[in-house]
Amino acid sequence: MKLTVWTYEGPPHVGAMRVATAMKGLHYVLHAPQGDTYADLLFTMIERRNHRPPVTYTTFQARDLGSDTAQLFQDACRDAYERFKPEAIIVGASCTAELIQDDPGGMAETMGLPVPIIALELPSYQRKENFGADETFFQIVRHLARPVEKTDRITCNLIGATALGYRHRDDIEELTGLLSDMGIDVNVCAPMGATPADIARLGAAHFNVLMYPETGESACRWMERDLGLPFTKTVPIGVGATRDFIAEVAAITGLAPKVDESRLRLPWYSASVDSTYLTGKRVFVFGDGTHVKAAARIARDEMGFEVVGLGCYNREMARDIRALAKDFGLSALITEDYLEVEAAIEALAPEMILGTQMERHIGKRLGIPCAVISAPVHVQDFPARYSPQMGFEGANVIFDTWVHPLVMGLEEHLLHMFREDFEFHDAAGASHHGGKAVPAPEMEDLPIVAANNDAPTPQSGEVIWLSDAERELKKIPFFVRGKARRNTETFAQQKGLHEISVDTLYEAKAHYAR
Amino acid sequence: MTVARPLPTTTGCRETPVLKQRGQREVFCGLTGIIWLHRKMQDAFFLVIGSRTCAHLLQSAAGVMIFAEPRFGTAILEETDLAGMADAQDELDSVVAKLLSRRPDIKQLFLVGSCPSEVIKLDLARAAERMTQTYAPHVRVLNFSGSGIETTFTQGEDACLASMVPVLPTSTARELMLVGALPDVVEQQAIDLLTQMGIGPIRVLPAPRAADQFGVGENTVFALTQPFLGDTHAALERRGARHIAAPFPFGEEGTTAWLAAIAHEFGVSQEVFDRVTAAPRDRARRAVAQASESLRGKSVFFFPDSQLEIPLARFLTRECGMTAIEVGAPYIHQNIVGPDLDLLVEGPVLSEGQDVDLQLDRCRAARPDLTVCGLGLANPLEAEGMTTKWAIELVFTPVHFYEQAGDLAGLFSRPMRRRDLLKLEAAE
Numbered sequence A: 001m002k003l004t005v006w007t008y009e010g011p012p013h014v015g016a017m018r019v020a021t022a023m024k025g026l027h028y029v030l031h032a033p034q035g036d037t038y039a040d041l042l043f044t045m046i047e048r049r050n051h052r053p054p055v056t057y058t059t060f061q062a063r064d065l066g067s068d069t070a071q072l073f074q075d076a077c078r079d080a081y082e083r084f085k086p087e088a089i090i091v092g093a094s095c096t097a098e099l100i101q102d103d104p105g106g107m108a109e110t111m112g113l114p115v116p117i118i119a120l121e122l123p124s125y126q127r128k129e130n131f132g133a134d135e136t137f138f139q140i141v142r143h144l145a146r147p148v149e150k151t152d153r154i155t156c157n158l159i160g161a162t163a164l165g166y167r168h169r170d171d172i173e174e175l176t177g178l179l180s181d182m183g184i185d186v187n188v189c190a191p192m193g194a195t196p197a198d199i200a201r202l203g204a205a206h207f208n209v210l211m212y213p214e215t216g217e218s219a220c221r222w223m224e225r226d227l228g229l230p231f232t233k234t235v236p237i238g239v240g241a242t243r244d245f246i247a248e249v250a251a252i253t254g255l256a257p258k259v260d261e262s263r264l265r266l267p268w269y270s271a272s273v274d275s276t277y278l279t280g281k282r283v284f285v286f287g288d289g290t291h292v293k294a295a296a297r298i299a300r301d302e303m304g305f306e307v308v309g310l311g312c313y314n315r316e317m318a319r320d321i322r323a324l325a326k327d328f329g330l331s332a333l334i335t336e337d338y339l340e341v342e343a344a345i346e347a348l349a350p351e352m353i354l355g356t357q358m359e360r361h362i363g364k365r366l367g368i369p370c371a372v373i374s375a376p377v378h379v380q381d382f383p384a385r386y387s388p389q390m391g392f393e394g395a396n397v398i399f400d401t402w403v404h405p406l407v408m409g410l411e412e413h414l415l416h417m418f419r420e421d422f423e424f425h426d427a428a429g430a431s432h433h434g435g436k437a438v439p440a441p442e443m444e445d446l447p448i449v450a451a452n453n454d455a456p457t458p459q460s461g462e463v464i465w466l467s468d469a470e471r472e473l474k475k476i477p478f479f480v481r482g483k484a485r486r487n488t489e490t491f492a493q494q495k496g497l498h499e500i501s502v503d504t505l506y507e508a509k510a511h512y513a514r
Numbered sequence B: 001m002t003v004a005r006p007l008p009t010t011t012g013c014r015e016t017p018v019l020k021q022r023g024q025r026e027v028f029c030g031l032t033g034i035i036w037l038h039r040k041m042q043d044a045f046f047l048v049i050g051s052r053t054c055a056h057l058l059q060s061a062a063g064v065m066i067f068a069e070p071r072f073g074t075a076i077l078e079e080t081d082l083a084g085m086a087d088a089q090d091e092l093d094s095v096v097a098k099l100l101s102r103r104p105d106i107k108q109l110f111l112v113g114s115c116p117s118e119v120i121k122l123d124l125a126r127a128a129e130r131m132t133q134t135y136a137p138h139v140r141v142l143n144f145s146g147s148g149i150e151t152t153f154t155q156g157e158d159a160c161l162a163s164m165v166p167v168l169p170t171s172t173a174r175e176l177m178l179v180g181a182l183p184d185v186v187e188q189q190a191i192d193l194l195t196q197m198g199i200g201p202i203r204v205l206p207a208p209r210a211a212d213q214f215g216v217g218e219n220t221v222f223a224l225t226q227p228f229l230g231d232t233h234a235a236l237e238r239r240g241a242r243h244i245a246a247p248f249p250f251g252e253e254g255t256t257a258w259l260a261a262i263a264h265e266f267g268v269s270q271e272v273f274d275r276v277t278a279a280p281r282d283r284a285r286r287a288v289a290q291a292s293e294s295l296r297g298k299s300v301f302f303f304p305d306s307q308l309e310i311p312l313a314r315f316l317t318r319e320c321g322m323t324a325i326e327v328g329a330p331y332i333h334q335n336i337v338g339p340d341l342d343l344l345v346e347g348p349v350l351s352e353g354q355d356v357d358l359q360l361d362r363c364r365a366a367r368p369d370l371t372v373c374g375l376g377l378a379n380p381l382e383a384e385g386m387t388t389k390w391a392i393e394l395v396f397t398p399v400h401f402y403e404q405a406g407d408l409a410g411l412f413s414r415p416m417r418r419r420d421l422l423k424l425e426a427a428e
Helices: A012-022 A038-046 A071-083 A095-100 A104-111 A129-144 A168-181 A197-201 A211-226 A237-253 A266-271 A273-278 A289-300 A313-328 A339-346 A358-368 A391-403 A409-415 A465-475 A479-493 A502-512 B028-042 B052-061 B088-102 B113-118 B122-134 B155-169 B184-196 B230-238 B253-266 B269-291 B310-320 B336-341 B357-365 B375-383 B392-397 B402-421
Strands: A002-004 A026-032 A055-057 A088-093 A118-119 A155-161 A184-189 A208-209 A282-288 A305-311 A352-355 A369-370 B016-020 B044-050 B072-076 B108-113 B142-145 B175-179 B200-204 B218-226 B298-300 B321-328 B351-353 B370-373 B387-388
Touching: A002 B088, A012 A055, A012 A088, A012 A129, A012 A184, A012 A211, A012 B052, A012 B108, A026 A071, A026 A104, A038 B052, A038 B375, A055 A071, A071 A088, A071 B200, A088 A095, A088 A104, A088 A129, A088 A155, A095 B113, A095 B253, A104 A118, A104 A339, A118 A129, A129 A184, A129 A211, A129 A313, A155 A168, A155 A211, A168 A184, A168 A237, A168 A391, A184 A197, A184 A358, A208 A211, A208 A237, A208 A273, A208 B370, A211 A289, A211 A369, A237 A289, A237 A391, A266 A273, A266 A391, A273 B016, A282 A289, A282 A339, A282 A358, A282 B402, A289 A313, A289 A391, A289 B310, A289 B387, A305 A339, A339 A358, A339 A391, A352 B142, A358 A369, A358 A409, A358 B351, A369 A391, A465 A479, A465 A502, A479 A502, A479 B392, A502 B016, B028 B044, B028 B052, B028 B155, B044 B088, B044 B113, B044 B357, B052 B072, B072 B088, B088 B108, B088 B122, B108 B122, B108 B155, B122 B142, B122 B298, B142 B155, B155 B230, B175 B230, B184 B200, B184 B253, B184 B269, B218 B230, B218 B253, B230 B336, B253 B310, B253 B336, B253 B402, B298 B310, B298 B375, B310 B336, B310 B402, B321 B357, B351 B357, B370 B375, B370 B402, B387 B402, B392 B402
Parallel strands: A026 A055, A026 A088, A088 A118, A155 A184, A155 A208, A282 A305, A282 A352, A352 A369, B016 B351, B044 B072, B044 B108, B108 B142, B175 B200, B175 B218, B298 B321, B298 B370, B321 B351, B370 B387
Antiparallel strands: A002 B072
């Protein structure tokens, strides 16, 4: 039993729903009690879908448990076929139905429905949403894809995009354009937009583009083995990764790695002098493995940030992320516990968080700016405008998204210059938010802790801020104060000091000067 | 002369046969009630013993993570709990111990059963009893089920309140108890009106804090503020309390009838009643008249959601000039919504339970001007050109009593006005 407040991932059957909802002509019969239909609103509200997810819930109740829940399942399955006439049906159980062991897969297969029935085994008490999506898509591909003749032109499949995916809609469009520049057509994009008939002709492509390993890797591996389709290993998020991806595609296809870079603005925006203030910003990166991997590289190599911590919530990517962290001289935080992530951020006191909607809330509470890089998704992650993460336009979007929450360069200088200004103190709030300036609270109210011999001996490792130093620290603008406090404490500890005076503060500042 | 109880002019829908269908239900389970209950009871923690699905539901239903560290959480069952490798009761003890040590502000702990905990027959009553002994007098531990196999949406609140009734002390005092979790501002309006009539003392279940204890007994009379409190109603009657049946306090008419029933019970004179209610009644009438302009002559179709459907249909048809085509409710407690059914003009189909696909067929065939439905159906129906009202907003928004009557009408008229306002069709 594990106490959970907020979760990064839903149960695995929600992953299966993401695949079913992304596809066309497929129906999902889910053995589940009433209430599990809440998942429909994720799609209709968060993603603003204009259709109900193609899911039939058997809706069993307590009084059915003693009698015949199996009959209920078969009726639901038959009704769903009659009403929706899908090309294929996937069947499975939600967490509660798993416990009553009705075997939906076995039952559905014996019903003699005239369409392929694909049974899903998604262990609700062990695995989570991403696994559910990956496994579901893999089973669909395994059941439906057959060796077929290759297309004459060089084509690829785009693999992994699902409903409720983080920017999947726009990533598909961006990659389709990029590949078209190289002379490559898209054979099938799946699960997003594909029908069961499209799945059957996946093998006509010359290779697969694995867009999201979280939801498409098992299917890609199977197609590599059974259909002879190689797949790309680089996820093209960021300038460097996109160029690597192009090189990888060129190597697979023998085509020239030639694409139009004229719209790519990140490199110049990052090099231009107004971006100098981004140098060495301490960032904490957390999200799903794929986006964390991409974001960490962009942060260090393309924005000039310092990555001070990173991790992911999906254990399936733990090995990759640990290796990545090692490359950054860090140890990775692999956890699905929101409170653990919060504690890590609090301890590291970064100047910015690149995270999920959960970290956005942590940032709000701790007063640290946050840019969202990954699922779990929120209604804000489905903007009306074109907003990909992949490819060159994706890099442009990322530059804007990450810079936006930060205090801009010139603004930063002004804040330093006028740091004791009556309108610029902490309690005044951001001026552009229309808040009224309130007078700064009296600093003199701080309790005076003078250095004297009667002071209780601090426990080993604990450092006390003397009141003068504390007051001096308060004069440092809020967005660098956390860093200053941390650096000073580390410095004091290294020097074996128990107290921090104004001198210690400036000694530390000199020590860390860059 | 004491206040006369209003008599219905027709038999209304009381005798209308109810259409009962069985199929897929597009509704929330009872766990959802935790979202508003934990705000209402300020020192309570709701611990769901369930699966990742339960946690995900609560997170999704809460919409955004408004509260940094909310007073609800899920003890997620794992493979080891199910395989019997770990004693679930021991596991629960250690989760609760950890939780309570971190949250010393918690005075009431609700162990909330879910579908999986019910199916594996995890005995939460036993756990609650044991924990009450361990943590008394500091923390009181109760249990109820919010599982989808037993409860629909607002029935979770019913189950929660019903679980609190047996532990109320016995009292012989003549007291009025208002039952149902309402937003504070609305609750206070009701208390003020009743107090001005000289009625008191007034108790509210649920009380905001565990320490605000009161008793129940044969001299207790209670009025329900929500129509979904069937089990709580039964539990209070078992303790000897007597229910004051009345239409529910939605709209001017409903509020007046509800107050009148209580005034009658307490022997309030017609003169006092009129003096206290005249001004707010008049305000409510004017507000409803204004807010319901775009509703007059329009038709409405209710999908089942919160059990508020019958009282709301009564309000929309009698005060806002609408026609009801179908009024669907997850459950119909005849003895509780009877007074509302009496007032509901004959005509609409009354349906209980749901087969969502069949109901959608009926709705599409009827083409109502306004469809009241859950969030899973609203956007798909809008995309088909239907105008919808999210039912959940009716539960999350202050809509009871006189001062909110105009707001209540406004909730229904806003989608209609919006549709008229938007000029987005492409040029011919």
